[in-house]
Amino acid sequence: MIAALIRWLDERLDLEGLIAPFKHKTVPRHRLTYWYFFGGITLFLFMIQVLTGILLLLYYRPGANEAYESVQYIVTRVQFGWLIRSIHAWAANLMIFTAFVHMFSVVFLKAYRKPRELTWVTGMILLFLVMGFGFSGYLLPWNTLAFFATKVGTEMAGQVPIVGKGMMIFLRGGPEVTGATLTRFFGFHVAVLPGIVTVLIAIHLFFVQRQGMSVPPKVEAEWTANPAARREMKFFPNFALRELMAWYVAMGVLGALAAFFPWNLGVKADPFISAPAGIKPEWYFLFMFQTLKLIPSKVWFVDGEVLGILGCSLAGLLWMLLPFFERDKAARTKVWVTGISIFALVYVIGMTVYGFLAN
Amino acid sequence: MASLRINVPRVTSSVLLLAGSILLAPSLYGQAVNSCLDCHSALDGPLQVTPEKFSQDIHAQKGLTCVSCHGGDASSYDPDQSMSRKAGWKGKIDRRQIPQLCGSCHSNPAYMRTYNPSLRTDQLDQYHTSMHGKRLAAGDTKVAVCTDCHSVHDLRPPSDPRSTVNPVNVAQTCSRCHSDAAYMKPYGIPTNQFASYSVSVHHEAMVVRGDLSAPTCTTCHGNHGAAPPGVDKVQNVCANCHAFQAQMYGKSSHFKAFQEKGLPGCVVCHSNHGIRMPSDAMLGTGHAGVCMKCHAPGDKCDLARSAILGNLTLLDGAIKDADQSLRLAESSGMEVSEARLAQDQARDSLTKARVTIHTFQTSLVDADIQAGMKIAAANLKAGQDAMVERNHRRIGLGICLVAIAFMLVGLWLYIKKLES
Numbered sequence: 058m059i060a061a062l063i064r065w066l067d068e069r070l071d072l073e074g075l076i077a078p079f080k081h082k083t084v085p086r087h088r089l090t091y092w093y094f095f096g097g098i099t100l101f102l103f104m105i106q107v108l109t110g111i112l113l114l115l116y117y118r119p120g121a122n123e124a125y126e127s128v129q130y131i132v133t134r135v136q137f138g139w140l141i142r143s144i145h146a147w148a149a150n151l152m153i154f155t156a157f158v159h160m161f162s163v164v165f166l167k168a169y170r171k172p173r174e175l176t177w178v179t180g181m182i183l184l185f186l187v188m189g190f191g192f193s194g195y196l197l198p199w200n201t202l203a204f205f206a207t208k209v210g211t212e213m214a215g216q217v218p219i220v221g222k223g224m225m226i227f228l229r230g231g232p233e234v235t236g237a238t239l240t241r242f243f244g245f246h247v248a249v250l251p252g253i254v255t256v257l258i259a260i261h262l263f264f265v266q267r268q269g270m271s272v273p274p275k276v277e278a279e280w281t282a283n284p285a286a287r288r289e290m291k292f293f294p295n296f297a298l299r300e301l302m303a304w305y306v307a308m309g310v311l312g313a314l315a316a317f318f319p320w321n322l323g324v325k326a327d328p329f330i331s332a333p334a335g336i337k338p339e340w341y342f343l344f345m346f347q348t349l350k351l352i353p354s355k356v357w358f359v360d361g362e363v364l365g366i367l368g369c370s371l372a373g374l375l376w377m378l379l380p381f382f383e384r385d386k387a388a389r390t391k392v393w394v395t396g397i398s399i400f401a402l403v404y405v406i407g408m409t410v411y412g413f414l415a416n
Numbered sequence: 417m418a419s420l421r422i423n424v425p426r427v428t429s430s431v432l433l434l435a436g437s438i439l440l441a442p443s444l445y446g447q448a449v450n451s452c453l454d455c456h457s458a459l460d461g462p463l464q465v466t467p468e469k470f471s472q473d474i475h476a477q478k479g480l481t482c483v484s485c486h487g488g489d490a491s492s493y494d495p496d497q498s499m500s501r502k503a504g505w506k507g508k509i510d511r512r513q514i515p516q517l518c519g520s521c522h523s524n525p526a527y528m529r530t531y532n533p534s535l536r537t538d539q540l541d542q543y544h545t546s547m548h549g550k551r552l553a554a555g556d557t558k559v560a561v562c563t564d565c566h567s568v569h570d571l572r573p574p575s576d577p578r579s580t581v582n583p584v585n586v587a588q589t590c591s592r593c594h595s596d597a598a599y600m601k602p603y604g605i606p607t608n609q610f611a612s613y614s615v616s617v618h619h620e621a622m623v624v625r626g627d628l629s630a631p632t633c634t635t636c637h638g639n640h641g642a643a644p645p646g647v648d649k650v651q652n653v654c655a656n657c658h659a660f661q662a663q664m665y666g667k668s669s670h671f672k673a674f675q676e677k678g679l680p681g682c683v684v685c686h687s688n689h690g691i692r693m694p695s696d697a698m699l700g701t702g703h704a705g706v707c708m709k710c711h712a713p714g715d716k717c718d719l720a721r722s723a724i725l726g727n728l729t730l731l732d733g734a735i736k737d738a739d740q741s742l743r744l745a746e747s748s749g750m751e752v753s754e755a756r757l758a759q760d761q762a763r764d765s766l767t768k769a770r771v772t773i774h775t776f777q778t779s780l781v782d783a784d785i786q787a788g789m790k791i792a793a794a795n796l797k798a799g800q801d802a803m804v805e806r807n808h809r810r811i812g813l814g815i816c817l818v819a820i821a822f823m824l825v826g827l828w829l830y831i832k833k834l835e836s
Binding site: 290301309312318322 | 749750751753754809810812813816817820821823824827828830831834835
C-alpha cells in the first residue's frame, strides 16, 4: 500500500530524482566525525522549539495582565502543559549550548575556511538570532527575573552611541519595560525571528549540502600522505541514522531535564518593586555581562559601559569575519587564529563561571 | 615725565567693593553681634552655650535669638546694658516659669502659624492637666518641665533622629528621671518601667524593626499631659491600636469580672511595660501560662482553655505540615504557587483565631480554627498531589528512556548490519 503510494507520487514528482543527491552524498569518516553531529542536534532542537512553541501558543496570552497567569495555567491545568513548557525552555537553552559547541567545533576543525566563508557567516548570524530568541522568549512568562533582565538588557542596548536610545525605545515600545514590551517581544519571538531563522537555516543547509563536510587540515594531510586511509560514509542512510541516534539522545536528555528540573515559573513581575539583589542574565549572556561589570565606570574619557558594549559588538563582528582574515598557506595566520580561538573559548567559559560565582 | 594713566578696571572694582561694603555693613554687623553667645561660649558648666550648639536649635534656625526667651540687649558688650532689667533681661528662667514662657509662643495659634501651621498649640493646657503640671503648680520643682524632655539651646524637632523626643529616644528621655531610684524615691512609684519596656515587643518593634508607629511611653501615657482621646484610664489605651481585641474583650465575661474586681483589663494577662510577644503558651499551664493564675484546674474555664489551646496547636501543626509538603513539592520543581498563596489564608485564620480568644468563647474560636484547618488540609493535599504527579512524571520518563535506549541499540545494530 505505502509502496504503491510512493510509486504513485514518484511517477508525478520524480521523488527518486529529488533524493538522488543525498544518496550519492558522502560524509568524511575520521576520528573527529562526531563533531559534525552538533549542527544536526541544534537543528533538531530548533524543530522541537517550533513544535512546542506552537503548542504553547494555544494557551499563552501576551499582555502584562495575562501572560503570567496563562503560563501558570499551562503548567498547572493543561494536560502535559508542564512538559511542553519545560521542554520548550530546556530545549532553548540546549539549542544555544549546542549552537556554541557547533560554532567552536567549526573553528577548531578549521571548517570555516574557503570555500565555506558564507556558511560560517550565516551560521554566526543564526547564533546571534538564536540568542535573540532566548532574550525575547525569556520575558514572555512576565516574571520578576525576566522583567528585570529585560530592563537591564534593553538599558545596555540604550548605551550604544547615537542609535542606542532609539533602539531601546524600539525594543521596549516606549521609555520603560511595560506590557507594550511584552507584546513586542512576543511578536519578535513567534513571528519575526522564526521567519528569518527558517530562511537562514535553509540557506545554511543549502551551503552545507552544496559544499559537503569539511575535513580538518590535519586529517586531510594524513589522507594526502596515505590515500588508503581516506574513509567516507554515505550521508543517507549511514550518517543520517547516526544523526538520528544523536537526536534520540538529545530527546532523552530533554525529557530527563523536564522531569527532574521542571522550568521554574517564578513570581509575577511587579514593575513597582526594586530589582532583586544580585540579578544576573541567562547563562549565555553572562560572559558579556561579567565583562561589562569588570570594566571601570570611566576609561580615560569614555564611559566604561559604552566602551564594553562597543568592544563586545566589535569582537562579535570580527569573529563573524574570521574566515576573511585567514590566508591560504599562511602558517603564521593559522597559528594566530588558533591562538585567538583558544583564548575566546577560555574567555567565554571562564567569564561565565566567574559570573555564576560572583556576588 | 611719567604720564598719568588711569587703570579703569582697577578703579571700577575698587568703587564697587567700597559700595558693597557700605551696603552690606549693617547686615554683617547685625549678624556678627550676639554678646550673649560670645560671652557664654567662653563660660564653663551649665552656663556654657556655644554658637555651634545653638545653631542646632530649631528656634535659632527659625531666626529666634537668646533675647527671644531671656530678654536683654544682645547688641551690647557692656554687662550692665546687655543684662539690664530695663532691657527686659530675665536671666536664668525659673523652672516654674518655663512652661509659661514656652507657652507664650507655643500657645499662640496666630504666631505659631507663621512658623509651622500644622503644630498644635494646646501643649501648655495639656501640661496643666498632667501629673507633672499639677505637681509643678503645687510647688514641686523636681517634676519635668518643657526643657527637661525637649532639651534646651539645642532643641531639635521630634522628626530629627537626634531629638530627645524622637519616638526612638522618648523612652530613654523619660527614663532619665523615671529610672533614677533616688530621684523618684519621694514619689513612691516603681523605677523599672524602662528596663521592662526594653525587653518588650513594643520596644523591639520600635528600635529593632524601626517601626516608628510602635508605642513608646508617650503613646500610652500621653506626652504633654492628657491621655489619648476617649481613654479614661491608661490601662484602656491598648484599644487605640488593638481595636478588635478590645471590642471582643469588651463583650466578654472577663470584662465584667475584671471590672468588678477592679483589675486593669489587658494588663492582667499581658502586663504593661514589659509586654512580650503573645504566644499560645499563654494559654498553657507552664511558666508563660496566664489563665491558671486565676482559674482552678479542672473548672469549666480550664477545660475551655485546654480545648482552645489544643485546637490552636492543631491548626498551627496543620499549617506547618502543609508548608513542609509544599516546600518539598517546590524543591522538586513542581508548581504549587496557588497553594502557597492559599497558605496565607490558613495563617490568617490562625491569627484570627488568636484574636478571637479575647471573646473567651470556644465556639467562636473554633469557627476560625475550622476555617483554617479546611484550607491547610487542601494545601497539604495539593502538596501531596504534586509529589504523586512528580513520581508519575519520573515513571513516565523512565519508560521513555528505556524506549529511547532500545531505539538507540536497534539503530546501532542496523547501522552495523548496513556497514558490514
